[in-house]
Structure formats: C-alpha cells, structure tokens
Amino acid sequence: MSKYRIGLFGFGCVGQGLYETLEKNIQLPADIVKICVKDPDKERPLAADAFVYDPKEILNDDTINLVVELIDDADKAFDIVQEALKRGKPVVSANKKMVAENLDRLIELQQIHRTPVLYEGAVCGSIPVIKTLEDYYSLEQIREIKGIFNGSTNYILTKVIEENKSYDEALEAAQANGFAETDPTLDVEGYDPKYKLSIVLQHAFGIHVHPDQIFNQGIQNITRADIAFARERGLKIKLLAKATRYEDRISAFVAPHFVSRESPLYHVENEYNAVLVNGDFANEQLLVGKGAGKLPTGLAVLSDVASITQDYQYILNREASDLSHSSTTEEVYVSFKSDETLDFSMFHVISEKYVGQQSGYVIGEIDIPALKTLLKDSSANVIFTSGARAETEIHKLTYSYEIG
Amino acid sequence: MSKYRIGLFGFGCVGQGLYETLEKNIQLPADIVKICVKDPDKERPLAADAFVYDPKEILNDDTINLVVELIDDADKAFDIVQEALKRGKPVVSANKKMVAENLDRLIELQQIHRTPVLYEGAVCGSIPVIKTLEDYYSLEQIREIKGIFNGSTNYILTKVIEENKSYDEALEAAQANGFAETDPTLDVEGYDPKYKLSIVLQHAFGIHVHPDQIFNQGIQNITRADIAFARERGLKIKLLAKATRYEDRISAFVAPHFVSRESPLYHVENEYNAVLVNGDFANEQLLVGKGAGKLPTGLAVLSDVASITQDYQYILNREASDLSHSSTTEEVYVSFKSDETLDFSMFHVISEKYVGQQSGYVIGEIDIPALKTLLKDSSANVIFTSGARAETEIHKLTYSYEIG
Structure with a gap:
C-alpha cells in the first residue's frame, strides 16, 4: 500500500492529466x-x-491523507480546502482564483492546523514558478517579475497577429486544443493572469494583494487598427502580467503591452508562458514552458504531490512590512472609435495623437486609476507601451537580439 | 549566534560573491x-x-558545521570535500571538475557519512538547473537536455559573430569582465561545459558518465570561413552541451552547433546560459540566466547554503539501470585548410563538399569516435549541423519564431 492515499476533487483536463x-x-x-x-x-x-459524488466521502474518510482539489468553482473549492485542512489533510490545488482570493486565510489555516497547501499548478502550468521563487529567489531582492501568464490568450494573439486569423477563429482553436478554460472571459479579459499575479506577489515580494485591487485589461478590445499599428513599428502585442518594485512600493497590473524584438517575451508564442525575473544578484532570468494543457499542468500538480510526500511546505519568508501596493503612472496607447468622446484631460502628457475617419489613438502618460475611469463603459482599448519608465530604468535588457 | 558557521575555502570571484x-x-x-x-x-x-592558510584550521574546527569549497584546484578540492564529509560537515561546492570527476564517490561518501554535498553553483551560474532537475523534473522522463552551458565562450562567440571582433579581442574582453576562468582553455576547448554536462547526466538521467568519456570540441578552431558560412545560411554558431535519450542509450557531447533562428538558443547572447529541457509531460522548457559572474554564481552557492540550513539533500532518485552512454552518428560540417589531407572515408554519407584555394569543408554523417580520430592532430574544425537526426525526430520545436 502506498503511503499517500489521494482524494481527488474534479476530473476535468488537469485531473485527468494528474x-x-x-x-x-x-x-x-x-x-x-x-x-x-x-x-x-x-x-x-x-x-x-x-x-x-459527495465531498464528505473524501473529507470524512480517515484513510485519505492528501486532498487534490481541481474543480472550477472557486467558492466550493475553498470550502473543500478549509475542511481538508481542519481535518489535517494536506492540500494540493490548481485553483488560481481560490488561492488568489483567499491567500491570507490559507496562510493562516496552514499555521493553525500545521498542514500545508501547495498550488504550483495554479500559476503558469508546467513552469515551476512558485517553487523557484520559494526555494531559490527567496534569497534575493526581486526588482521586477513579469511575463506571459496565460497560455490561452497568448495562443489567440499568436493566431491573430502572426497568422491573420479572426479573433473568433483563434478562440475556437484555443478551446478545441484544450488551452482555453471553461469560461473564456476569465482568460481573454485578463482575470486568469491577474489571479496568478496576485499569487506571485506573495511569493516574490511577501505581500498579498487581492485580485480586485489589481488593474486588468484583457485582449477582447484589440482591433485590426491596433495590430496594424504594432506591425508598422515592428512590435508585437502580448498580454503581460507585471509587478515592479519602486523602493517601498509595488506596482502590479495585467494589460496588453507592445513588445519589441529585443525582449525575450517577443519570441514566446502559442500556448507557451514565460516568466522574466529581475533580481539584484541573478539579474535577469527567464523561464519558458507550456502554460496550459493536460500533461504540463498535470506535471505541476504531480510535483506538488511529490513535495507533500517529502514534507515540503512553502516557507513564505519574505518580510514585506515596508512594502505597499500602489498604482503608478504608465505610458499607454489608447485607441478609440472616432465618434467616441474620451476625457483626455486625465493624461499628464500626450506625446502622440491621431484621429482618422473611423478610429484614432493617443499615446501618453496616465495614472492607472484615471485609466480605469477612462476605459469604463467604453469600447476603447489600451496597450501599455513598455516605454521609457519601465524598460530603461528598471529593466534594461542585456540580451542581444538580432533585428532581422 | 547563527546556527550555521561556515568555513570557506577560496576567496576568488565566486567566494567574494558569496x-x-x-x-x-x-x-x-x-x-x-x-x-x-x-x-x-x-x-x-x-x-x-x-x-x-591551513585547511586543517577549518576541517579540525568542531564549531564549523558547513564547508563551502570554492577553490580552483579540483584535486585539492576533492581532498577537502572528503575530509569535511568524514567529519560530518555538509559541503557546498561550485567546482564542476571536482564534482564531475568524482560523482560516484561523492554519492557514496554522502551515504556513508549521511552528510550532504550540494553543487548548484557548479552548473550554469545563476540558473537553478540541478535543483529544478531534482525537485521538479525527477517526476518525468526527460527526452533531451541541451543548452549553452558556458558563459565565457558564448560571450566570445557573440563578440566574434555579432560584433566582428577578433577572437583575441573577444577573449580579453571576457576576461576583463570576469566571465572567463583562470585558465581560459577549459572554457574555449569545451571542457568546462563538459564537466557540467557530466553532472547534469546524473540528475537528468541517473547515469554518471566520467567527463573523459564525453566528446568535446571547443570554439578555438572556428575560422572566419566558418562564420561566413553560418552567416550566408542565416545561422549562428553556439557551443552546445547536449544529451539525448534514444530508448536505452544516452548520447552526450559538447560541440559548436549551427543554430537557426527558430531555436530559442539562437537568441541567447553574451554571458547568458540557457538550458532547454524536453520531457514527456512538460514538453519543452527553457531556463535562461547569467551563467557566469560574481553575484549570479554567488547566488547559486548561497541558495545551496540555504538548502543545507533546511536539511535539503539531493534525492538522486532516477533509476537508470537500463541506460548506457553510447556515441551516435551525427551530421557535422568539417572545415579544413585546402592543403590538409583528411580521411573522408570515415564518413557514412557526404552530402556537401567544397574545396577552395585556401580552405574547404564537407558536410556529412559520421560516428563520433571516427570524428575524434579525424580531428586528432589536425587544425580542422567541426560544427554540428543540428540537422535532421536530432532536430526533427527528437526535438521538434513548437515555438513560433518570426523570420525577420
């Protein structure tokens, strides 16, 4: 008989992969x-x-000593996880929404019941992000962590930008390949990468920021004109999750970004995810791998199961009493229909403005709360420029990329 | 007082970084x-x-309970490590030659004395290769692991190929920047990446292959004509370490390779290292980071120190009784001076042959032992083509790269 007897909740894509x-x-x-x-x-x-079919059959079974939770519903998942911890059963979960929304409580419950929860599978599929942050980067000060945290939207953007597919065709292909979640809006509107970013903030900087506090813009409003604009300037559009440390403040958001050929993220296509960590000692490190799919995410969950069998738990040892999450001024490109009126006075600086017969755009600097107001109830789209503020001060790339 | 009192051997670049x-x-x-x-x-x-100045002052000091060994001399290093283990002092080392040459014995000593040895800093600087293989990939079957394992030669190749510097200028710049080891021949002739590959073989496939058994060709014979050949075909030259599983056999070698724009390794320049792992579950994963330098390697050593404080040890749990190391037939490009006579009958197939006034080349398939004989006492150079054999069967890349 095996030492660990697993009770598994959910038998969808990842459950079958496990x-x-x-x-x-x-x-x-x-x-x-x-x-x-x-x-x-x-x-x-x-x-x-x-x-x-009844959760109690697992939760009340004293011979089961490990619960793996892989269901869609975040609230039900949290109920299951709480019950399991109360009964001293370690938990492995891949539910990013559940973890992100309840991280404070999960940390507390682990301490009270001295029972670990691991959730590698919740962040970027097969890439061991949490483990690497916990076991390796916990020794150094991280300046920035950013990347492509959602395989489904990266797949769609690749098909739309590189292969000239329509948005609907691309979304269908993503779903057919099992890269899109049950409800695609979580992916395409940037909620899924936001949950992951919230979890990453805890392990990279030691602060828990509830996903509701993090700005997210998805890819659903990207237009043909935006894609043409990117192409003309030799850029790609990537949906990035990004957290940057500015002394005692952390800025974090999810938004489409223009990415130039010099960035390693430019080259990461299809369902691949990428995490770019910039720290004081290691400088820049890049991790690339499949961010979605049955076996890649199954492996992440399996690795957590193995870690539980080795009595591993997250140390969560970042001391972050001096850090707070606050929003920053960012350079953005906002595109809009020509007949739409937007309040451009909210920009600090506007460096470019174009209005054509059908659509137009501005490029300028704006505070994130103002940007949120600007976009509310509007079909306008925003793409962060990855401009001077972020790229040259904080994150000067030292890779050499050939401009083809 | 701290729980761990470290005795440090060596205070060069990495020692100061630690x-x-x-x-x-x-x-x-x-x-x-x-x-x-x-x-x-x-x-x-x-x-x-x-x-x-006397090793005994550390080894005989009972208050010292962790030895960090960062000296150049592999034999002296092994003496120190053996003595430390015998006295029950855990060891952290970054000496790739010492570890690679004595891995069987190191594993034995750890078991006898129940005292761990960790050596993350020995392989690819700041990239947590060993830890990731041990803790994450140990759960799956690895098909191939390859990459740029030497920062010094990658820096030189970047300067020579991308910036048209002379070989000597590039080597000097590498040394001035602290990317080249005390003895540059270990780097440029491909010994340094071979030691690392030998260590990786243990953690990726569970077999110890002594570095003497692994074919290595460095970058020291690369000519202007080779570089021109690569440029004409839109390729770069990268010094790769590579281990591939073919059913029950592992093929492993270090050699310059032509690399096309479609490979993620094409984009890794300067002192950066990269490790590309291809496994059954995760498929392809890429890790990129600084492979050399004081702080990046210092961080790797620091992470081992932290792991020792957490009672971590390598599990080394791959069962590899069915695996053996054996050499394969590879497609290579061999360039030579026109007045040199080489025995081309050793090739199974020759697909291209060119002889000009000063130099020539052949492209064909050859067994690695025959290649070794061919190159012996010759100034001929070899570059592996990364041709059909390896790339299409084993390692089909699924990234999309734009051809600029």
Missing part, C-alpha cells in the same frame, strides 16, 4: 483512491465505481 | 567564520585576520 502522470510514475508513494465529481451522468474515461 | 550576497541576506542563519586561502601575501578586500 491521473495519467501519476499512473506512469511508479516511484511516487501516492495513489488516487477516490475521485469526487459533480455530475453522475457525465461520460468519463474511467469506470463509474472510480467516482463518488 | 560573501557579498550572504552579508546582504539577514534572514539566513549562516555566517562565514573562517576563510582559507593559499597565498598569504596576495592583497584581498578583507583584513588579514579574516583569513587562515
């Missing part, structure tokens, strides 16, 4: 003994007797 | 209490009373 990776892994002392799913009538790749 | 990173890190329960150096008369950035 099942497959765990079956192929004979060295790990862990077995899935019960799988709890919602719908008894749904067809599944395993026989019906593998499944239970 | 000292600096450790001083800035107040959370780590570890202090350097003695530094053993060779030459009492050398000027150093610390006062003379910080140093001792």
Whole structure:
C-alpha cells in the first residue's frame, strides 16, 4: 500500500492529466483512491465505481491523507480546502482564483492546523514558478517579475497577429486544443493572469494583494487598427502580467503591452508562458514552458504531490512590512472609435495623437486609476507601451537580439 | 549566534560573491567564520585576520558545521570535500571538475557519512538547473537536455559573430569582465561545459558518465570561413552541451552547433546560459540566466547554503539501470585548410563538399569516435549541423519564431 492515499476533487483536463502522470510514475508513494465529481451522468474515461459524488466521502474518510482539489468553482473549492485542512489533510490545488482570493486565510489555516497547501499548478502550468521563487529567489531582492501568464490568450494573439486569423477563429482553436478554460472571459479579459499575479506577489515580494485591487485589461478590445499599428513599428502585442518594485512600493497590473524584438517575451508564442525575473544578484532570468494543457499542468500538480510526500511546505519568508501596493503612472496607447468622446484631460502628457475617419489613438502618460475611469463603459482599448519608465530604468535588457 | 558557521575555502570571484550576497541576506542563519586561502601575501578586500592558510584550521574546527569549497584546484578540492564529509560537515561546492570527476564517490561518501554535498553553483551560474532537475523534473522522463552551458565562450562567440571582433579581442574582453576562468582553455576547448554536462547526466538521467568519456570540441578552431558560412545560411554558431535519450542509450557531447533562428538558443547572447529541457509531460522548457559572474554564481552557492540550513539533500532518485552512454552518428560540417589531407572515408554519407584555394569543408554523417580520430592532430574544425537526426525526430520545436 502506498503511503499517500489521494482524494481527488474534479476530473476535468488537469485531473485527468494528474491521473495519467501519476499512473506512469511508479516511484511516487501516492495513489488516487477516490475521485469526487459533480455530475453522475457525465461520460468519463474511467469506470463509474472510480467516482463518488459527495465531498464528505473524501473529507470524512480517515484513510485519505492528501486532498487534490481541481474543480472550477472557486467558492466550493475553498470550502473543500478549509475542511481538508481542519481535518489535517494536506492540500494540493490548481485553483488560481481560490488561492488568489483567499491567500491570507490559507496562510493562516496552514499555521493553525500545521498542514500545508501547495498550488504550483495554479500559476503558469508546467513552469515551476512558485517553487523557484520559494526555494531559490527567496534569497534575493526581486526588482521586477513579469511575463506571459496565460497560455490561452497568448495562443489567440499568436493566431491573430502572426497568422491573420479572426479573433473568433483563434478562440475556437484555443478551446478545441484544450488551452482555453471553461469560461473564456476569465482568460481573454485578463482575470486568469491577474489571479496568478496576485499569487506571485506573495511569493516574490511577501505581500498579498487581492485580485480586485489589481488593474486588468484583457485582449477582447484589440482591433485590426491596433495590430496594424504594432506591425508598422515592428512590435508585437502580448498580454503581460507585471509587478515592479519602486523602493517601498509595488506596482502590479495585467494589460496588453507592445513588445519589441529585443525582449525575450517577443519570441514566446502559442500556448507557451514565460516568466522574466529581475533580481539584484541573478539579474535577469527567464523561464519558458507550456502554460496550459493536460500533461504540463498535470506535471505541476504531480510535483506538488511529490513535495507533500517529502514534507515540503512553502516557507513564505519574505518580510514585506515596508512594502505597499500602489498604482503608478504608465505610458499607454489608447485607441478609440472616432465618434467616441474620451476625457483626455486625465493624461499628464500626450506625446502622440491621431484621429482618422473611423478610429484614432493617443499615446501618453496616465495614472492607472484615471485609466480605469477612462476605459469604463467604453469600447476603447489600451496597450501599455513598455516605454521609457519601465524598460530603461528598471529593466534594461542585456540580451542581444538580432533585428532581422 | 547563527546556527550555521561556515568555513570557506577560496576567496576568488565566486567566494567574494558569496560573501557579498550572504552579508546582504539577514534572514539566513549562516555566517562565514573562517576563510582559507593559499597565498598569504596576495592583497584581498578583507583584513588579514579574516583569513587562515591551513585547511586543517577549518576541517579540525568542531564549531564549523558547513564547508563551502570554492577553490580552483579540483584535486585539492576533492581532498577537502572528503575530509569535511568524514567529519560530518555538509559541503557546498561550485567546482564542476571536482564534482564531475568524482560523482560516484561523492554519492557514496554522502551515504556513508549521511552528510550532504550540494553543487548548484557548479552548473550554469545563476540558473537553478540541478535543483529544478531534482525537485521538479525527477517526476518525468526527460527526452533531451541541451543548452549553452558556458558563459565565457558564448560571450566570445557573440563578440566574434555579432560584433566582428577578433577572437583575441573577444577573449580579453571576457576576461576583463570576469566571465572567463583562470585558465581560459577549459572554457574555449569545451571542457568546462563538459564537466557540467557530466553532472547534469546524473540528475537528468541517473547515469554518471566520467567527463573523459564525453566528446568535446571547443570554439578555438572556428575560422572566419566558418562564420561566413553560418552567416550566408542565416545561422549562428553556439557551443552546445547536449544529451539525448534514444530508448536505452544516452548520447552526450559538447560541440559548436549551427543554430537557426527558430531555436530559442539562437537568441541567447553574451554571458547568458540557457538550458532547454524536453520531457514527456512538460514538453519543452527553457531556463535562461547569467551563467557566469560574481553575484549570479554567488547566488547559486548561497541558495545551496540555504538548502543545507533546511536539511535539503539531493534525492538522486532516477533509476537508470537500463541506460548506457553510447556515441551516435551525427551530421557535422568539417572545415579544413585546402592543403590538409583528411580521411573522408570515415564518413557514412557526404552530402556537401567544397574545396577552395585556401580552405574547404564537407558536410556529412559520421560516428563520433571516427570524428575524434579525424580531428586528432589536425587544425580542422567541426560544427554540428543540428540537422535532421536530432532536430526533427527528437526535438521538434513548437515555438513560433518570426523570420525577420
């Protein structure tokens, strides 16, 4: 008998990925003994007797000593996780929304019940972001962490920008390939990468910022004109999550960015994710890997299961009493329909303005709360320029990229 | 008083980097209490009373409970490490030659004395290669691991190929910037990346291959004609270390490779290192970071010190009884002076041959032992083509790269 008996909640894409990776892994002392799913009538790749339908069948089972939570519903997931911890069962979760929204409480519960929760699979699929931040970068001061945190939108942007597909075609292809979540709005409107960024803030800077406090703009309003603008200037558009330290302040947001060929992120396409860490000692480090898909995310969850069997827990040792989250002034490009009236007085500086027959744009510097007001109830789109403020002061790239 | 009292051997570039990173890190329960150096008369950035000159002063000091070994001499380093382990003192080393040549014995000694040795700093500077292989990829079957394992030669190649510098100018610049080791031949002839590859083989595939058994060709024979050839075909030349699994065999070597724009390694320049891992679950993952320099390597050593304070040790859990190292047939480009006679009958296939007034080249398939014979006592140069064999079967890249 294996030492670890797993009760699994959810048997979607990632749950099946875990099942497959765990079956192929004979060295790990862990077995899935019960799988709890919602719908008894749904067809599944395993026989019906593998499944239970009442969470209590796992939570009340004293022989189960590890809970893996992989369901969609964040609130139900949090209930399950709380119950499991109360009963001293360690938890592995890949639910980014649940973790991001409840991180303070999860940290507290782990301390009270001396039972760990791990959630590598919640952030950037197969890339070991949390583990690397915890075990390696915890020793140094991080200046900036940014990247492509959502595989689905990166896939869509690649198809739309590089292959001239329509947005709808691209979204359908992403869903057909299993890269898009059940509800695509979480991806395309930038919520999914925001949850991940909120989790990363805890492990990179030691502060918990609730996702509601983080600005997010997705890719849903990007127009053909925006893409043409990027192409003319030799840029790509990438949906980036970004957190930058300015002395005692952390600025964090999710938004489409113009990215030039000199950035390593320019070259990361399709469902790949990338995390670029800039620290005092290591300088710049890049991690690239599949951010979505059954087996890549399955591996991340499997690695957490293995870590639990080795009594691993997050140390969460950043001391951040002096840090606060605050919004910054950023250089942005805002595009709009020519007949729409926007209050440009909210910009500190406008460096370019163009109005054509159908659409126009401005480029200028604006505070993020003002930007939020500007975009509210508008079909206007914003793309951050990755301009002077962020790129030259904080994040001077030392890779040499050939301009082809 | 700190829990861990460190005895440090060597106070060169990395030793000073460790000292600096450790001083800035107040959370780590570890202090350097003695530094053993060779030459009492050398000027150093610390006062003379910080140093001792006899290894016994550290090894026989029962209050010292962690030895960090950062000296150049691999044999002396191994003596120190053996003595330390015998006395139950955990060891952190960044000596790639010492580790690679003695890995079997180091694993044995750790088991006998139940005392760990960690050596993250020995492989690719700031990139946490060993840790990631141990803690994350240990759960999956790795198909291939390859990359730019030497910052010094990558810096030289960048200057020579991209900036048209002479080889000597580029080497001098690398040394002036602290990217080249005390003896540059270890770097430029491909020994340094070979030591690293030997260590990686243990952690990625579970087999120890002594560096003497691994083919290495450096960059010292690359000619202007080779560079012109690469440019004409839109390729770069990169010194790659590469290990590929073919069923029950592992092929491993270090050699210059032609690399096309589609490869993520094409974009990694200057002193940066890169490691590209291809596994069954995660598919392709890329890690990029500074492979040389005081603080980046200092951070890797610091992270090992932190791991020791957390009772971490390498699990080394790959079962590889069925794997053996054997050489393969590879497609290579061999360039030579026109007046030199080479025995081309050793090629299985020759697909291109050119002979000009001064120099010529052939492209063809050859077994690695035959290639070694061909190159012996010759000024001929070889560049692996990264051709069909390796790239299309094993390692089909799924990144999309724009051809500029």
